[in-house]
Amino acid sequence: MGVSENIKHFLSNEIPSNVKLVAVSKTKPIDAIREAYQSGYKIFGENKVQELADKYNELPKDIEWHMIGHMQSNKVKYIAPFVSLIHGIDSFKLLSVINKEGEKNNRKINCLLQFHIAKEETKFGLSIEEAKEFLQSEEFKKLNNITICGVMGMATYTENEEAIRSEFKELVYIFNELKNTFFPVSDFKEISMGMSGDYKIAIEEGATMVRIGSLLFGARNYIK
Ligand SMILES: *Cc1c(COP(=O)(O)O)cnc(C)c1O
Numbered sequence: 001m002g003v004s005e006n007i008k009h010f011l012s013n014e015i016p017s018n019v020k021l022v023a024v025s026k027t028k029p030i031d032a033i034r035e036a037y038q039s040g041y042k043i044f045g046e047n048k049v050q051e052l053a054d055k056y057n058e059l060p061k062d063i064e065w066h067m068i069g070h071m072q073s074n075k076v077k078y079i080a081p082f083v084s085l086i087h088g089i090d091s092f093k094l095l096s097v098i099n100k101e102g103e104k105n106n107r108k109i110n111c112l113l114q115f116h117i118a119k120e121e122t123k124f125g126l127s128i129e130e131a132k133e134f135l136q137s138e139e140f141k142k143l144n145n146i147t148i149c150g151v152m153g154m155a156t157y158t159e160n161e162e163a164i165r166s167e168f169k170e171l172v173y174i175f176n177e178l179k180n181t182f183f184p185v186s187d188f189k190e191i192s193m194g195m196s197g198d199y200k201i202a203i204e205e206g207a208t209m210v211r212i213g214s215l216l217f218g219a220r221n222y223i224k
Pocket of ligand 1 (some may be wrong): 024026047068069154194195196197211212213214215
């Protein structure tokens with residue numbers, strides 16, 4: 001099956017209509033994205049700034065682009081004019097830079113706070129204490145060119161379903177805690193969790209967005 005059939009299958013059989021599917025196209029050629037686009041799908045995720053900017057330039061402008069990877073502050077400017085949602089906010093500094101770039105581009109940039117829920121050291125993300133500290137600061141309240149839309153997290157890469165489930169539960173707990181404390185009436189409503197290996201558990205636990213790559217586009221081959 002091609003990518004457009006895979007997406008169609010996913011939308012009709014795998015995920016409920018209130019869960020948004022971010023089709024993760026990282027490392028995949030423009031043609032594969034174009035095929036999906038021509039069949040009507042317009043929401044794609046990339047994890048590298050340069051690749052995202054290049055693909056944006058080549059493809060139709062009504063695509064909704066999600067930046068799902070770790071970001072360096074000095075690269076925000078390349079995607080600030082067009083990005084729909086940045087999933088991986090893991091520092092206040094990054095948020096401030098995004099705000100500044102939003103100002104320059106005269107737009108509000110949508111962001112998710114990334115939390116470190118996995119047992120692996122290699123994954124990025126905030127702790128709930130770090131997030132609370134800057135969310136209650138005066139500096140945060142001055143950021144008028146960002147919207148915090150919710151949270152994002154990645155579970156440990158493991159076969160242990162109960163371990164994955166408890167990490168997703170932790171992210172939902174963090175979401176509720178922050179919503180009640182800082183965002184009672186606002187756009188804070190997204191929980192981005194779940195990938196090809198664990199999206200079913202993520203949906204059961206309350207994901208509002210899943211980020212799926214290899215099950216749609218095929219396995220990635222990093223060796224050129
Ligand atoms: C690559 C990636 C995904 C998708 O991974 P698959 O296992 O191919 O579905 C999801 N989220 C992030 C942050 C990624 O980097």
